[in-house]
Amino acid sequence: MQEAYITTPLGTTIVKGNTEGITKISVLDDKMPASTTIPTELQQAVTELQEYFAGTRNNFTFKLNPQGTDFQKKVWQALLTIPYGTATSYQKLAIQLGDVKAIRAVAAANGKNPLWIVVPCHRVIGSDGSLTGYAGGIWRKKWLLEHENPPTQQSLF
Incomplete structure (x- = not known):
């Protein structure tokens, strides 16, 4: 499982996933330094989230793989x-x-x-x-x- 931290207007966000898709995106209450390198499996998700916060994206196209019932x-x-x-x-x-x-x-x-x-x-x-x-x-x-x-x-x- 790969992970990356990005800075957003709402706090540090963690993105986790692998070749099967993104399994977790959550905002943290504690500030963490942004990742200096983004794993290949997470690059599209990180880019699209940054575009969302910049106001240039209103839908997401990366593969999702949430775990639940x-x-x-x-x-x-x-x-x-x-x-x-x-x-x-x-x-x-x-x-x-x-x-x-x-x-x-x-x-x-x-x-x-x-x-x-x-x-x-x-x-x-x-x-x-x-x-x-x-x-x-x-x-x-x-x-x-x-x-x-x-x-x-x-x-x-």
């Missing part, structure tokens, strides 16, 4: 269908997956997402529009949602 993978696959710049609720996600009663299970799987940003768990909010729990911290969730949907300047005339 079948249900978690089903939820993570559903998260991939949430368009850039939009949000959905846990309830809508549970309905999309075929079981409105699975809201808590969907939320739990969402919280176990191993591919920060790429599998956009930050795009899931409360039914009332509130920014509910987020493993990286609510301030990061708010930043990501604003980054993907910046306010437009209103014309004065």
Whole structure:
């Protein structure tokens, strides 16, 4: 398993993976020095993440290889269908997956997402529009949602 650390506006990010794909992307609370060399298997992911933070990329094309239960993978696959710049609720996600009663299970799987940003768990909010729990911290969730949907300047005339 290869790994690399990159600096982002939200903190140090670790990217892990191998020739089978990227298995983990997460933000760290502790600052780590950025990697001086990026393993070949991680180069595309690192480049695309840097483009995302620069505002020049809104989708990812590198191979994913998340590890989890079948249900978690089903939820993570559903998260991939949430368009850039939009949000959905846990309830809508549970309905999309075929079981409105699975809201808590969907939320739990969402919280176990191993591919920060790429599998956009930050795009899931409360039914009332509130920014509910987020493993990286609510301030990061708010930043990501604003980054993907910046306010437009209103014309004065």
